[in-house]
Amino acid sequence: MDDKTIREKIRAFITRELIRDEEYDLADDEGIITGGLMDSFSLAEFGVFVEDEFDVYIPDSDLTVAKMDTLNQMAARIMQDLDV
Amino acid sequence: MRKNITHYVSRITFPMLTPKTRPSFHTLLDAIALTGGDETAIVYLETERPSITITRQEFAERVHTYAAALQQLGIRPRDLVIITHTQNLESIYAFWGAMAAGAIPSMFPTLTEKLDPAIYMQNMAELVSFSNVKAILTTDDFAPQLAKQVTCPVIGNQLSVISNQPIHNSQFTIHNSQFDIAFLQHSSGTTGLQKGVALSHRAALNQIASYSEAIGLNEQDVIVSWLPLYHDMGLIAGFLLPLVQGVPLVLMSPFDWAKHPALLFRAIHEFKGTLCWLPNFAYNHCARRIRQRDAAQFSLKSMRLFINCSEPVRHDSHQLFLNRFAALGVTPEMLGVSYAMAENTFAVTQTPPGQPARLDVVDGAALTGQQIAKPSANGRPHAQALVSCGPPIADTAVRILNKAGDILPERHVGEIAIQSDYMLTEYYKRDDLRPFRDNWFLTGDRGYMADGEVYVIGRSKDLIINAGKNVYPQDIEAIVNTVPGVHAGRAVVFGVPDEREGTELIAVVAEVETDDPAQRKAINKAIRQAIVRQSTVSASYVTLVDARWLIKTSSGKIARAANREKWLAEKG
Missing domain, CATH: 3.30.300.30 (ANL, C-terminal domain)
Structure with a gap:
């Protein structure tokens, strides 16, 4: 799975489930939590999604606002485990 | 997450606060956790870090050091002291230290990375001037920034090192009578004046005595909480109650738990937790957002009660939680409910421990139309299952009133009014607000009574x-x-x-x-x-x-x- 596919899967999940507006045009470098699009509870939901969808377990130390605020950050973190 | 670790918290038997032993407790400073000794007072738990255990002796020493430092800074009895820390041990010592110095502490939410600092500072400045705040205790990082915006002293962590000679407990208690205001609980609300619910030592002790009895609190209990301390459920059930009773408290930060909900289960598993208070959404948050790999490590068999409190209780949330975690040891008898509010110190009702909360299946159409909870049955048209909040706890009376203030009969929906032995003294410095009508507190919540138990339907206002x-x-x-x-x-x-x-x-x-x-x-x-x-x-x-x-x-x-x-x- 390449970076682009992962990014699109996350984008679709976040706009559908967390922003609740599939029309929302979410940019790759947009602050999703700091921009008020989802709350920090949603980080845990993102963790579950990544486990179910990509079979990747993001450790708690990486599930933080600073490290998971944009699509770019999220996709890069998943790629890191898929590459191994 | 680490697995298979069990920490046994150290403790001894001590006469707890009950309605019977109540006369031997004069103020909250008679807390068992302040009596010294090697028993565990607090365990502080963070994601991916080892836990920190504070014994009663350490707790008492830190509290008295804080009290002495506050006295040296000129804080006098009945001065209002605001504590706005990230939730941590320092904030706990500061709260109890302020009480020990005879001052009135109040916990406040801290400035987070998402909040606009200018607006936060402005709210704080308004609070300081309207409520005559005498000091703000906060973190070193935040203190210099805040100090520029407010007219009272702002003190960072250096407070704990100002005095290295703790004053003995007996020197503090002379300041406090049980009728003095012990602390304030501030309502949330971003604009206008926040209401500070002023509670006396007497009210807090009466509530803890009655409520401990209602949940069958005993020496084997261990309380586990991630709740914020600026909220009544976190402050009373998840903070004052365990420390007054000398029951070990395993505490986490709400920010940590929100991102890493499995932390709560780690706390229960490692410390053999027995009691935990949660708002309704937390049942869904745990059931939907704890990862399989995390959940599988933990057992919840030690639990006696998960108590659903502070927002409308949903039967489907309980079912979701039960279905997901039955394998970890959760049973229907563990799912209790309480109806609570800051103005009553905390609990108004509690479902009996060891029994599932009652379900009342009513006709939803009659409920919204005629405002009557007409019994129905599952499967019938408009059938709606409502979860009971249990009967009122000792020394609390509940009435359901119509708009004219008349008492309504069983199963009629109206405004819930309460009277108890642990009501607020006043809204702090708000003479314009009269909380009582004919000695009854009108809650603004709508509900009905059936077979001696309270069912909450919603709010009278738009809250x-x-x-x-x-x-x-x-x-x-x-x-x-x-x-x-x-x-x-x-x-x-x-x-x-x-x-x-x-x-x-x-x-x-x-x-x-x-x-x-x-x-x-x-x-x-x-x-x-x-x-x-x-x-x-x-x-x-x-x-x-x-x-x-x-x-x-x-x-x-x-x-x-x-x-x-x-x-x-x-x-x-």
């Missing part, structure tokens, strides 16, 4: 309860109205119950002039960002509409309920 937090729609509307592009005064905010989240979500509808998609997107973003930076919540739905979409009342006000109906109908 939204989002993830356990009280949110006033007008506060959020005021924020939205300042966003450029929004027709000022043409925005409405309301709550939308959400089955998946187990709480009310916040919806914003705002009229805008532009129909340019790019501009609308920018306004949508600006609204979401403004809310998250100026309040403690975020909007789940932001809908931009054309001018004159919103329905106004004949007096020209935005009609929240009518607009909510219209929005729901259009959403489909």
Whole structure:
């Protein structure tokens, strides 16, 4: 799975489930939590999604606002485990 | 997450606070956790870090050091002291230290990375001047910034090292009578004046005695909590009760738990937790957002009660939690309910421990139409299952009143009024607010009584309860109205119950002039960002509409309920 596919899967999940507006045009470098699009509870939901969808377990130390605020950050973190 | 670790908390038997032993407790400073010794007072737990254990002796020493330092700084009995820390051990010592110095502490939410610092500072400055705050205790990072904005001293962590000679407990208690105000609990709310609920030592001790009896508190209990200490459930059940009773408290930060919900299960598993209070949304949060790999490590068999409190209880949330975690040892008997509010110190009711909360299946049509909870049965048209909050605890009376103030019979829905032995003394420095009518406190909640138990249906006012937090729609509307592009005064905010989240979500509808998609997107973003930076919540739905979409009342006000109906109908 390449970076682009992962990014699109996350984008679709976040706009559908967390922003609740599939029309929302979410940019790759947009602050999703700091921009008020989802709350920090949603980080845990993102963790579950990544486990179910990509079979990747993001450790708690990486599930933080600073490290998971944009699509770019999220996709890069998943790629890191898929590459191994 | 680490596995298979069990920490045995150290303890000895001690006469707890009960209605019977109540006369031997004069103030909260008679707390068993302040009696010294090697027993565990508090365990502080953080994600991916080893736990920190504080013994009663260490706790007492730190509290007395703080008290002495506050006295040296000129804090006098009955001075108001605000504590705005990130939730940590320092904030706990500061709270008890202030009480030990005879001052009145109040916990406040801290400035988070998402909040707008300017607005936070402005709220704090208003609080300081209106409530005559004498000092703010906070973190070193935050103190210099805040000090520039407020007129009272702001003290960082250096407080704990100002005095290295703790004063003995007996020197403090002389300041306090049981009728003195022990602490304030501030209501949430971002604009206007926050209401500080003033509670006496007497009220807090009476509540802890009666409530401990209602939950069958005993020496084997271990309380586990991630709840914020500026909220009544966190402050009383998840903080004062365990420390007064000498029951070990395993505490986490709400920010940590929100991101890593499995932390709660780690706490229960490692420390053999028995009691835990949760707002309804937390059952959904745990069931939906604890990863399989995390959950599999833990056992919840040690638990006696998970107590659902502080927002409307949903049967489906209990079922979701039970179905997901039965394998870890959760049983229906563990799922208790309490109805509570800051003005009553905490609990009004509690379901009996060891029994599942009663379910009342009623005719939903009669409930909303005639305002009567007519018994029905599952499967019948309009059948609706409501979860009981249990009977009133000792020394609390509950009445259901109609608009005229007359008492309503069984199963008739009206406003819940309460009378108890642990009510607030006053709203602090707010003589304009009269909490009592004929010695009864009108809660603003709607509900009914059946077979001696209380069922809460909703609120009389427009208050939204989002993830356990009280949110006033007008506060959020005021924020939205300042966003450029929004027709000022043409925005409405309301709550939308959400089955998946187990709480009310916040919806914003705002009229805008532009129909340019790019501009609308920018306004949508600006609204979401403004809310998250100026309040403690975020909007789940932001809908931009054309001018004159919103329905106004004949007096020209935005009609929240009518607009909510219209929005729901259009959403489909």
